Amino acid sequence: MIFISYFLIAAGTFFFATATIGILRFPDCYTRMHAAGKGDTLGALLLLTGLSLYNLHDGFSLASFFVSFKILFIAVFIFVANPTAGHAIVKAALDAGVEPWTGKEGEK
């Protein structure tokens, strides 16, 4: 069980790294939101699930069960809230008239 949690934490860190590379390298705010929304949500979900499993590995008591339940609540909340925030940001950008990136010629 502890090796599963180690694997989940390492995978979450990897997905956070890919999301950061996408935010740094993509040319547009829409593509940056694409990288940030998916990579960040999946990385946070994997990391929080791994931490919640690790919290249960030594001795099952009611207090540690509640702490793990709270960590899973954070995971579910981030899984709902992060795409909502991404949708709101991109809709604000589209309403304000930010021009999408259309190839190398459109780049200034």
Next chain:
Amino acid sequence: MENFFLIVSLALGFLTLLTLYRAVAGPTIVDRIIATGVIGTKTTIILLLMGFIYGRVDMFVDIAIAYALLSFIATLAAAKFFRHRKSIVPRGKQLGEKGTGA
């Protein structure tokens, strides 16, 4: 195992510094809001890892819950505030009025 959590939180702090570049030097306000949201998510995870390192997860998990809620509210408020503002785009780069400026 505390060493593992320390390495993971150091890696997340380094990634937060890399994201901070986009928050400082982003061309539009939208990029800054995106980078701030990503930094908020990473800070929630780093708070939980700090709880595991110090052995006080039962206290740090409540702080992490409060931080996640506040980060979400802040992102939504910033997106709603900048929704109909033309100042979100650099001058002269808006849709339909290229070159003329705001």
